[in-house]
Amino acid sequence: MKRILLALIAFGGAMTCLAQDSTKKEKADTIRVGGMIIIKDGKRDDGEKKDRNITISNHKKRKSSNISTNWWIVDLGFSNVKDETNYPAAIASGFLDNSIGKDQLDLKTGKSVNVNIWMFMQKLNVIKHVVNLKYGLGLELNNYRFENETVRFAKNPTKISLDVSLKDVDKNKFAADYITVPFMVNFNLTPGREKGFGFSAGVSAGMLYSARQKIKNNGNKTKLHDDFDLEKWKLSYIGELNLGPVRLYGSYAMNNMWEKGLDQTPYNVGIRLSHW
Numbered sequence: 001m002k003r004i005l006l007a008l009i010a011f012g013g014a015m016t017c018l019a020q021d022s023t024k025k026e027k028a029d030t031i032r033v034g035g036m037i038i039i040k041d042g043k044r045d046d047g048e049k050k051d052r053n054i055t056i057s058n059h060k061k062r063k064s065s066n067i068s069t070n071w072w073i074v075d076l077g078f079s080n081v082k083d084e085t086n087y088p089a090a091i092a093s094g095f096l097d098n099s100i101g102k103d104q105l106d107l108k109t110g111k112s113v114n115v116n117i118w119m120f121m122q123k124l125n126v127i128k129h130v131v132n133l134k135y136g137l138g139l140e141l142n143n144y145r146f147e148n149e150t151v152r153f154a155k156n157p158t159k160i161s162l163d164v165s166l167k168d169v170d171k172n173k174f175a176a177d178y179i180t181v182p183f184m185v186n187f188n189l190t191p192g193r194e195k196g197f198g199f200s201a202g203v204s205a206g207m208l209y210s211a212r213q214k215i216k217n218n219g220n221k222t223k224l225h226d227d228f229d230l231e232k233w234k235l236s237y238i239g240e241l242n243l244g245p246v247r248l249y250g251s252y253a254m255n256n257m258w259e260k261g262l263d264q265t266p267y268n269v270g271i272r273l274s275h276w
Contacts, residue, residue, distance in 0.1 A: 064192060066125040070275050075116035075249055077270015079142045080107055085263045095229075095261030097161035104148045104162065105262075111145040114268040116180075116249075123276065129191040133184070140178040140206055140234075142266065153213045155226035158261065171216040176257070176266075178206030178234055186240075194276065198242045204251065206234040229259045240272065247272040 083102060090096045118138030125132055149172040152163040166172060182204040190196030212225045235254040240247065252267040 064125070064129050068123050068276070070121045070123070071119070073116075073118040073121055073136075073138070073272065073274045075114065075118075075268075075270055075272050077114045077116075077249065077268050078109060079112045079114040079144060079266065079268050080109060081144075081257070081264040081266045083262075083264050085261075090261045093261060095158060095160065097159065099162045100151075100160055104146070104151060105160075106147040108145040108147055113143050114270060115141045115143075116268075117141070118182075121182075121274070123186060130188055132186040132188060134186045134200055134202070134240075135181070135183045137179075137181055140180040140268075142176045142178075142268070144174045144176075146172065146174070152215075153224060153226075153228055155224065155228065158226070158229045160261075166215065166217060169215060169217045170219075171214070174213050175211065176208065176230055177210040179209050180204050180206035180234075182238055184238060184240065188242075195245050196242060197244065200240040200242075202238055203254075204234075204236045204238045206236070208232050208234065229261060231255060231257055231259055234266075242276075247274055 083105065085102065085105075087096065087101050091098050091100070116138055118136050120138075121134060121136035123132045123134050148162065149169045150162045150164060150166040151160060151172065151174075152166065153160055153174065182202065184200040184202030186198060186200040188196060188198040190198070208227065208230055210225070211228050211230055212223050215222050234257065236251040237254065238249070238251045240249050248270070249272045250267070250269045253265050255265070256263050257266050258264060
């Protein structure tokens with residue numbers, strides 16, 4: 001009986017191995033080179049050479065998420081203002097010294113810069129990844145440089161005048177910084193592409209958190225911090241243009257940036273360093 005049992009076990013093992021050999025298939029090997037996929041499926045042709053079948057594909061399937069987040073976006077651009085100030089009235093109010101006119105407050109276009117640091121932006125799919133909502137949170141930093149570098153600000157009360165001692169100043173800039181929340185409707189004309197084409201339009205709301213004048217003269221630096229009667233809130237129309245790897249942005253304020261004295265509407269344009 002024992003011999004018969006051993007014979008049956010041996011016979012069963014032999015049949016199992018034979019079945020495995022007859023049904024065995026070589027596993028497919030996959031090699032990825034960048035965006036190219038090479039698949040060697042292990043199947044053999046009927047010919048004597050018995051070559052393996054190889055498939056090469058450069059198509060990479062991607063499933064777009066309904067919500068995506070882009071962290072730490074940086075904008076680099078230029079700041080300027082549309083000046084519609086009634087200068088005689090501003091001088092009469094005491095906000096400006098009588099030596100100040102529109103020419104004295106003209107900005108240096110190439111040196112008045114805007115840097116925005118967006119901690120995050122999110123894109124929410126609305127219609128087939130073609131229409132999306134974009135929103136985020138960040139810091140809007142504006143540095144204004146005057147053509148006349150003898151401009152000096154005073155506080156309590158705010159007054160702008162000319163200081164001849166700053167004639168040969170190394171640097172004289174006025175800064176206004178905001179915590180800003182943008183909200184846009186995005187139109188993606190090439191959904192599925194990481195660096196596609198499209199545009200966005202919307203509005204932003206910013207709250208002033210810092211304003212100062214910084215003067216660097218003969219190696220000495222002085223800073224004067226105050227709100228300088230700037231509006232605490234900045235509401236702006238904003239836009240974005242995606243041109244493949246290049247992204248441009250722009251903003252134009254809805255209101256005067258000053259509570260009194262001057263009537264200047266700020267705007268910014270530049271390049272956006274972003275994944276989408």
